[in-house]
Amino acid sequence: MQITSSYLLSLTTFFYLGAAAIYLLYWIFRLEKVGILATIVTISGFLLETVGIALRWKESYALGYGHAPLSNLYESLIFFSWVTILVYLVVEFKTKNRVIGAFATPFACLAMAYASFSPNVQDTIQPLIPALQSNWLIAHVITCFLGYASFAVACGFGIMYLLKGDSNNEGLLGALPSKKVLDELMHQTIIFGFLWLTVGIITGAVWANQAWGTYWSWDPKETWSLITWFVYATALHARFVRGWAGKKIAYLSIIGFISVIFTYFGVNFLLSGLHSYGSS
Amino acid sequence: MKSKKVEAKSNIILNFFSSVKLAITLFILLAATSIIGTVLPQGETLQFYLENFGPTYFKIIKSLQLYDTYHSWWYLSLLGLFSINLIVCTIRRLPYTMRLYKRDALDLSMDDLTRRPFKKIWKLRPDKGDKELYQRIKAVFQGVGGRIRMKQNVQGGDLFLIEKGKWNYWGVYFIHVSILVIFAGAVYGTFTGFKGRIMLLEGESTNQVMKVDQAGNIQKIPLNFSIRCNKFRVEFYPSGAPKLFQSDLSILKDGKEVKKKSILVNDPLSYNGITFYQSTYQAMPEAIVKITSPDGKQRLLHVTAFDRAMWPETGLILGLIKYLPNVHGAPAARIYIGEPSGNGEALWLLQGHDKEYKVGDSIFRISLVGGGEKYMTGLQVKKDPGVWMVWLGCTLLILGFAVVFWVPHQRYWLWMGKGSDNLKIVLAGQTNKNRISFEKHFRKLEREIENNIGEA
Secondary structure (H helix, E strand, O other): OOOOHHHHHHHHHHHHHHHHHHHHHHHOOHHHHHHHHHHHHHHHHHHHHHHHHHHHHHHHHHOOOOOOOOOOOOHHHHHHHHHHHHHHHHEEEEEEOOOOOOHHHHHHHHHHHHHHHHHHOOOOOOOHHHHHOHHHHHHHHHHHHHHHHHHHHHHHHHHHHHHHHOOOHHHHHHHHOOOHHHHHHHHHHHHHHHHHHHHHHHHHHHHHHHOOOOOOEEEEEEEHHHHHHHHHHHHHHOOOOOOOOHHHHHEEEEEEEHHHHHHHHHHHHHHHOOOHHHHH | OHHHHHHHHHHHHHHHHHHHHHHHHHHHHHHHHHHHHHOOOOOOHHHHHHHHHHHHHHHHHHOOOOHHHHHOOHHHHHHHHHHHHHHHHHHHHHHHHHHHHHHHOOOOOOHHHHOOOOEEEEEEEHHHHHHHHHHHHHHHHHHOOEEEEEEEEEEEEEEEEEEHHHHHHHHHHHHHHHHHHHHHHHHHHHHHHHHEEEEEEEOOOOEEEEEEEEOOOOOEEEEEEEEEEEEEEEEEEOOOOOEEEEEEEEEEEEEEEEEEEEEOOOOEEEOOOOOEEEEEEEEEEEEEEEEEOOOOOOOEEEEEEEEEEEEEEEEEEEEEEEEEEEEOOOEEEEEEEEEHHHEEEEEEEEEOEEEEEEEEEEEEEEEEEEEEEEEEEEEEEEEEHHHHHHHHHHHHHHHHHHHHOOOOOOEEEEEEEEOOOOEEEEEEEEOOOOOHHHHHHHHHHHHHHHHHHHHH
16 A cells, blocks of 8 residues: 555544643643653654655655645645644743643644544645745745744643633642743743744735735735734733733633634635635 | 923823823724624625615615725724824833933942842852952853953942843834834825736737726726737646636837736736736637628638727728627627728628628628637736835834844843952843743853852
């Protein structure tokens, strides 16, 4: 049997599912060995996914299309989970806290599962239509998804922050990083995501200007990316208002990610516009 | 007294316009109202809204201009208020930031030093206070990297400072100003430029751009040159998805070709600040008609829909109304034939069956030779003198973010001097961003100094 990229990528789903489960076990039992196992499974899944993406790129050349695997919903979901895991691994490496994994890997797992097993998502490699034949495609998609993935992780931090509530440092919640650390991590990831969302919007504008002659046309996808931008701009400025830090920012990180999801899927499925090729 | 009152009042107004609360309120309002235009169809005729939403909602849609949300008076006002907020806030904070920026971090007392967020104090026994230890600890401190500065005689000791990323203070200004630059570019472009369309048949040229305004009126914008479509090409993948749209265009000035380019969807043609983009195309039916004049002269004419074909010597004008490629096995066309006087008629031509047309007493014989398709390319035309400002703003925006995110303002202080009866060492640190990673570095430095003291 020939190993296809789709096969490798659907296999990755189970690695991330396993990783999420093991991180959860680690959170409950806090055994160092379980934590290390979770990291190993995550890194293995990440490497497998990387090979899968590279293989898909190669397959596209074999078909005579030759384009980066970033051109439709299936490929963008795969890339989203890849970047989410990447951002998470960086956070884990920097903070040395593995409990965060229980809140970050599920996002990657869900994206992979949806891409691989939903009947709405086609995993065939399609050639690029004229509007997508541009070098800006890669820059635009990579920057946008760096933003989306960071916001996914920030949402995880937001959920952790709210779970933590006013609890003392005992039991399950005690294993979570302190609220001060969570607040700082949330802020850092939001700035990082905000930077990439901004660059993503700008690369999109440059591309639109080159393809259609307008850098901004209030197309639903553009508008929703702006709405998302406003939500995170609120989160970044909220720090400077007395009484707004902490909990409110945690809520905003969740609302912001809902807005990201709507920008990503909702616009494709519910509204029509220039980005219609992202929906199949 | 009075002037103070006025001042207080103007302060309240300034405070309002420069406040972060206003910024947040505007973010939330803009985010919430922006949803409207993504849910409600935009740019339709008023009739459309009346029919689809009923008279009550129609009133709201009309008065709030929800048919064009993002250009409505209230949305633009929100954006205007947002700009004022940015400007006032920038101007008001400038002197404060300037003071912070100019402040010398070496200019502080021992009390100030011990109030920094990160600090460590060592008090050593008198016998440890030698010159060599002093030098060693200074060397460890220098390991932080960057320029080291020193001030002597600070409460009986030497104060060292390593300061990094001081211009982080300006990152936020970069971001705020860049958004204003983008707005300015957009406004300037709107008032000095235009957007329009051109539809060109292969072989056809024009020096006018069509612009449809809000009310649906067509406005013609003249160009000081002509543009010609030499050829249009469309290709498809086996799946039926489009692969290529390409127009071979020429720019003509005084009848001479001055520029030539094959444009693609992502590769437009620019001339004199005006850019032509491949936008759409249409396949136009075309009929090839042979006309024989009374004196036996013959002429083949290509008659395309929405265009006229002429035989100037005879004055005949032909137009295509309908083309059917297969009527009982042969092509057929309904054409219009007429004269400059206005006389004319529409007739059906079937291949192999000639028709006659009378001009006065002369009889012209008309026959359909064949037919096919001719392409018409649709070009988007744009002039936007403000676009460079938008790109400048975008570049500033990205640079601003890079500074804010990757260049934290970090300060490390080291004070060494005599305490009451021993050598005292104070290490202090402060950062405005990313405390977690700063703390790690600070603790590492602390351990290194500790080790050096221990060895002595």
